[in-house]
Amino acid sequence: MGRERIQGYGMPLVRNNVDTDQIIPARFCYQPKRIGHGESLFGNWRQDPSFVLNDPRYSDATILVAGSEFATGSSREYAVWAIKDYGFQVVIAESFGDIFYKNAIINDLLPLQTTEEGIELLWETLIHAPKSNIQIDLEKEVICFEGGSVPAIMDPHFKKKYILNLDDISLTLEDVGNIDTYEAARNPHLATTLNRVERFSHAGRSNE
Amino acid sequence: MAKTLFHKIWDSHCVKQIGDTEDLLYIDMHLLHEINTPQAFDRLRETNRTVRRPDLTIATEDHNTPTRSVATLESDDVRRRQVDLLRRNCSEFDIPLFQLGEPGQGITHVIAPEQGLVLPGTTLVCCDSHTTTHGAFAALAFGIGTSQVEHVLATQTLRFHKFKSMRVTVENDLPDNVSAKDLALSIIRHLGTGGGIGHVIEYAGSAIHSLSMEARMTLCNMSVEAGASAGIIGVDEKTLDYLRNVYQLNGQPLAEEEIERWRTYVSDPDATFDKEVVIDGATIQENVTWGTNPSQNIGFHEQIPSFTDYEDPSQKQAAKRALEYMDLQPGQSLSDISIDKVFVGSCTNGRIEDLRIVADILDGRSVHSDVHMVIVPGSTQVRDLAIKEGLDEVFQKAGADFRHFPGCSMCCGLNEDSMRKGQRSVSTSNRNYEGRQGTEAMTHIASPSVAAASAITGRISRASDL
Structure with a gap:
């Protein structure tokens, strides 16, 4: 199966407006690595035994189904790393925070939008039938499951990037000639940080 | 063709167009801090890449650093390791770094403007969502993730998805005692926490141009709380005066041609925006959050709402949960709410103008005996x-705890200043999320003047209530 088709079990996170401070509270963002953050996912909320992450019926889930405005707030990429480390490959939501969306694509976590009705239907299905098989087809732009199908919404550019699993930095470095040309013509009066620290400490001393 | 300010900067920084929806933009200034960067440097080493322009990059230690003494950092292994990694990475890649305890250190979004690193018509990024602050200088400034930090370090560019434009026009000056923070909270309540998603918001109108540069930074800073990718304000005489002063303080020469070029960083009069919002500045009142996101805020003439007041099911659900978390009852007034802590600071309201407002209110008064006020x-x-x-003497006499070392402190709860379970604060910071200032701690976001007045009465109050 190519990267345009994904299937798995879902987990209903029946909440809107889940900010990245909830996905991984700041005090858990101390490991200077990209991996090993799965245990910190929803670090505060999972203390509650009734929180969906603690429900064994969803322990095999690889698709997180959240509500609207998922992962707004802090830019912490730890939010994406924690979701991935826990075992999710896809997050379906009605809308996403801008920075999280970019972080997710770069880290190969698929952020997929659907409609408000789509989210409601997915939540309802997963609450009643936790082991429903969810099938995502990025080419046909549809999310299918027992009980219905809802649209899979993704900007074509990001979709292509996800399907081809392109690495942004490698691609940009292919255009290094364009960057050289741009820099050569750049305004020489623009600010630089050269000697900034030294100049500041000198100014600081002279004020004492 | 008439262009918005945002499109002028975008177009002049486009290194290459990539497809219909993405452009490669040149980055004029890159700010770093200790929390969200170590993974980016590790990957640079793994891939044998280097930092293309250390001279356009600057780092500071702000998120987890102690504010009482430098020594506290030494006794905390986790925090010291984060700071040590930044120091090692900056040293290895020749990036200038402001270390804790050294002159110039502070919160990224406070130090960059005061050091003249933020100029009209430029692009700026930082691994922090409140990078939107710098839009006050007609700069296009975005918060980014760690992988994007790595991209900028390696290439001095970033691939950006094209944003939509929104103009929020505020005509008529704000009433006395009503600050940019109150305006920001009103705008966020109007737009909702997701209303700005995918947009760059330009603030325009007479009320905006009446604001000081500090106040404009506060307003642009909070743009991200409406979901916006950036906030921006066109150049006017106040922008130029601020920059002239900064150049003079830093002993840098400033060419007249540069000033003339900066003047062009305004939207063309007939430029069109994807979305327009108009607000009457004279109607804005002092606002305080009651809930767990910044859009859940009210004025002093309003009562704590009931979740049944909301028609939208998602807002209803959010309000119900927020009321429970915040331990509040519908119908309560703000002035009914007793507090334990007051925090004045952060990239939103940690500038000299904010401290002056607070000192003015504290002068000759005392912080309530039940309140610990941290500045x-x-x-x-x-x-x-x-x-x-x-001002330090005023704070001291009033019984406030004025800290010596700058940093994010109680805003993000990463240093030793977090609140305990069940404590309640009035905070001049930007986020009242669940657990933001400490596990099961409750936060009310407000302006510096409301924070100061509340510290005196021990309840959420306005200066006019004193």
């Missing part, structure tokens, strides 16, 4: 100026 300057420059003006 953390946004930078050493802010601190030194506060001391020079005698």
Whole structure:
């Protein structure tokens, strides 16, 4: 199966407006690595035994189904790393925070939008039938499951990037000639940080 | 063709167009801090890449640093390791770094403007969502993730998805005592926390141009709380005066042609926006959050709402949960709410103007015996100026806890200043999320003047209530 088709079990996170401070509270963002953050996912909320992450019926889930405005707030990429480390490959939501969306694509976590009705239907299905098989087809732009199908919404550019699993930095470095040309013509009066620290400490001393 | 300010900057920084929806943009300034960067440097080493322009990059230690003494950092292994990694990475890649305890150190978004690193018509990024702050200088400034930090370090560019444009026009000046923070909270309540998603918001209108540069930074800073990718304000005489002063303080020459070029960084009169919002500044009142996201805020003439007041099911659900978390009852007034802590500081309200407002209210008064008031300057420059003006003595006499070392402190709860379970604060910071200032702690976001007045009465109050 190519990267345009994904299937798995879902987990209903029946909440809107889940900010990245909830996905991984700041005090858990101390490991200077990209991996090993799965245990910190929803670090505060999972203390509650009734929180969906603690429900064994969803322990095999690889698709997180959240509500609207998922992962707004802090830019912490730890939010994406924690979701991935826990075992999710896809997050379906009605809308996403801008920075999280970019972080997710770069880290190969698929952020997929659907409609408000789509989210409601997915939540309802997963609450009643936790082991429903969810099938995502990025080419046909549809999310299918027992009980219905809802649209899979993704900007074509990001979709292509996800399907081809392109690495942004490698691609940009292919255009290094364009960057050289741009820099050569750049305004020489623009600010630089050269000697900034030294100049500041000198100014600081002279004020004492 | 008439262009918006945002499109002028975008187009002049486009290194290459990539497809219909993405452009490669050149980045003029890159700010770093200790929390969200170590993974980016590790990957640079793994891939044998280097930092393309250390001279356009600058780092500071702000998120987890102590504010009482430098020594506290030494005794905390986790925090010291984060700071040590930044120091090692900056040293290895020749990136200038402001270390804790050194002149110039402070919160990224406070130090960059005061050091003249933020200029009209430029692009700026930082691994922090409140990078939107710098839009106050007609700069296009975005918060980014760690992988994007790596991209900028390696290429001095970033691939950006094309944003939509929104203009929020505020005509008529704000009433007395009503600040940019109150305006920001009103705008966020109007737009909702997701209303700005995918947009760059330009603030325009007479009320905006009446604001000081500090106040504009506060407003642009909070743009991200409406979901916006950036906030921006066109150049006017106040922008130019601020920059002239900064250049003079830093002993840098400033060419007249540069000033003339900066003047062009305004939207063309007939430029069109994807979305327009118009607000009457005279109707804005002092606002305080009651809930767990910044859009859940009210004025003093309003009562704590009931979740049944909301028609939208998602807002209803959010309000129900927020009321429970915040331990509040519908119908309560703000002035009914007793508090334990007051925090003045952060990239939103940790500048000299904010400290002056607070000192003015505290002068000759005392902080309530049940309240611990913490004041953390946004930078050493802010601190030194506060001391020079005698504000530290005012704070001390009033019984407030004025800290010596700048940093994010209680805003993000990463240093030793977090709140305990069940404590309640009035905070001049930007986020009242669940657990933001400490596990099961409750946060009310407000302006510096509301924070100061609340510290005196022990309840959420306005200066006019004193």
